Amino acid sequence: MQETRIIDASQTYESQGQGLPTGLELLGGKFKIDRQIGAGGFGITYLAMDTFLERAVVIKECFPESICMRFGNRVTVNAPAHDAQYRKIVEMFMREARSIAKMRHPNIVSVHQAFEENGTAYMVLDLFEGRDLLDVIEDDNDALSPDQVRDILVKVLDAIDLVHKNDLLHRDISPDNILLDKWGTPALIDFGAAREDASQKTSAVSTMLVVKDGYSPHEFYVAGGVQGPCSDLYALAATMYHLITGDAPPNSQTRVSAMAGGEPDPYEPIIGRFPQYETAFLQAIDQAMRVSPKERIQSAKDWLDLIEQETKKVKTVKIPENKTLTKTLSELIEETNKHVLSADAQKRVEAPVPRKEVTTGREYFQPEWVEEFNRETREAEEQKRREAERAAAEEAAWHAEQARLEQVARLAALAEQQAEQARQQVEDERISSKILEWVSRGK
Numbered sequence: 500m501q502e503t504r505i506i507d508a509s510q511t512y513e514s515q516g517q518g519l520p521t522g523l524e525l526l527g528g529k530f531k532i533d534r535q536i537g538a539g540g541f542g543i544t545y546l547a548m549d550t551f552l553e554r555a556v557v558i559k560e561c562f563p564e565s566i567c568m569r570f571g572n573r574v575t576v577n578a579p580a581h582d583a584q585y586r587k588i589v590e591m592f593m594r595e596a597r598s599i600a601k602m603r604h605p606n607i608v609s610v611h612q613a614f615e616e617n618g619t620a621y622m623v624l625d626l627f628e629g630r631d632l633l634d635v636i637e638d639d640n641d642a643l644s645p646d647q648v649r650d651i652l653v654k655v656l657d658a659i660d661l662v663h664k665n666d667l668l669h670r671d672i673s674p675d676n677i678l679l680d681k682w683g684t685p686a687l688i689d690f691g692a693a694r695e696d697a698s699q700k701t702s703a704v705s706t707m708l709v710v711k712d713g714y715s716p717h718e719f720y721v722a723g724g725v726q727g728p729c730s731d732l733y734a735l736a737a738t739m740y741h742l743i744t745g746d747a748p749p750n751s752q753t754r755v756s757a758m759a760g761g762e763p764d765p766y767e768p769i770i771g772r773f774p775q776y777e778t779a780f781l782q783a784i785d786q787a788m789r790v791s792p793k794e795r796i797q798s799a800k801d802w803l804d805l806i807e808q809e810t811k812k813v814k815t816v817k818i819p820e821n822k823t824l825t826k827t828l829s830e831l832i833e834e835t836n837k838h839v840l841s842a843d844a845q846k847r848v849e850a851p852v853p854r855k856e857v858t859t860g861r862e863y864f865q866p867e868w869v870e871e872f873n874r875e876t877r878e879a880e881e882q883k884r885r886e887a888e889r890a891a892a893e894e895a896a897w898h899a900e901q902a903r904l905e906q907v908a909r910l911a912a913l914a915e916q917q918a919e920q921a922r923q924q925v926e927d928e929r930i931s932s933k934i935l936e937w938v939s940r941g942k
């Protein structure tokens with residue numbers, strides 16, 4: 500499977516094995532870590548338990564692996580120079596959690612809590628039971644029908660439309676970031692928390708470019724590349740391409756290099772290759788995957804319209820009105836309404852509602868011990884919080900000293916790495932400028 504990776508040769512760092520341990524409690528015991536289920540460039544994902552509601556949840560921890568490390572449970576920068584950048588990423592993570600929480604959509608996994616702890620930030624997501632599209636693609640016994648594929652695309656487009664209307668870009672749409680439940684309903688996950696400004700020239704995280712080969716459009720590979728809704732649509736088209744053909748499409752950089760060098764585009768259009776799909780459906784995928792952003796489908800809404808138009812052309816069936824049946828149904832509804840209304844009126848007469856019950860909630864009877872219990876609970880929680888803060892402060896001091904000692908050793912190792920990485924960067928820049936030159940030629 501293609502990993503989401505950060506192009507920043509000078510800052511590569513191992514995050515494997517840096518996850519929180521099983522049984523660790525967060526937010527004063529409200530959540531308990533079960534196990535790690537993922538680690539991407541910016542975060543670690545855990546299966547956890549909401550101990551109060553007694554249900555499983557997913558917790559995402561902000562962990563930009565290239566600039567941080569863990570001491571005990573705390574996350575710290577791996578070099579003082581990364582401090583501002585790290586704080587900015589944590590702040591963006593929280594901001595993005597808020598943005599995602601605002602988006603209520605049946606095909607977007609909901610965020611229902613976000614908090615800061617252990618020197619970093621966390622978001623709590625609903626657990627979506629299902630498997631990702633990559634698993635489905637790789638499972639030969641579970642091929643999706645064209646109707647199912649179409650249904651997935653329509654639902655994900657509707658979700659992306661909402662994301663874009665909220666001025667966000669997903670930036671990491673790929674088969675492993677779309678989950679499918681047992682009824683075939685898709686859900687979009689992994690909103691690239693903290694990546695919101697990751698490619699902006701002015702930002703403190705300007706050196707980080709987040710890409711997934713095969714799915715990311717070429718503008719994701721170029722520092723300062725203009726990203727927009729059609730960039731997400733490129734990645735969605737690449738995902739659909741993979742789902743339909745069984746193969747991921749070629750890397751967009753390879754496409755650009757080939758075309759800039761006067762060679763044919765290595766992308767093989769899917770139009771005409773899969774007769775079980777409508778032509779316009781396949782054509783839209785090819786169009787969304789154009790190298791030049793200007794030539795792509797520009798919005799999720801436009802894409803949905805293209806699909807809808809085709810459906811109307813093919814599937815409009817005129818159903819003749821059955822007058823007798825309509826009349827019978829209206830009569831039945833009217834009769835049922837009459838019956839319900841009269842039964843309701845009768846009930847009101849037979850059983851008058853006691854006065855107390857129709858007044859406001861404040862007047863309900865509440866035993867004294869409830870207030871006492873609530874007060875004691877609040878005090879206990881406050882006490883627990885103070886103790887946790889004191890323990891965290893002590894731990895932080897210890898970690899700071901450890902960090903200093905580790906830092907000395909680490910800097911020596913980094914210096915060695917950087918020589919190699921500088922060479923790599925020169926090569927990357929050479930390719931990037933070739934792409935920019937090619938794009939600016941108006942392709």
Ligand SMILES: Nc1ncnc2c1ncn2[C@@H]1O[C@H](COP(=O)(O)OP(=O)(O)O)[C@@H](O)[C@H]1O
Binds near residue numbers: 628
């Ligand atoms: N809300 C969720 N419900 C169920 N599984 C999830 C959920 N969020 C993430 N996962 C699982 O965890 C994996 C990693 O999470 P993801 O958010 O994609 O982070 P990353 O790819 O950056 O590691 C996903 O591929 C998926 O299998």
Ligand SMILES: [Mg+2]
Binds near residue numbers: 539675676689
């Ligand atoms: Mg993911």
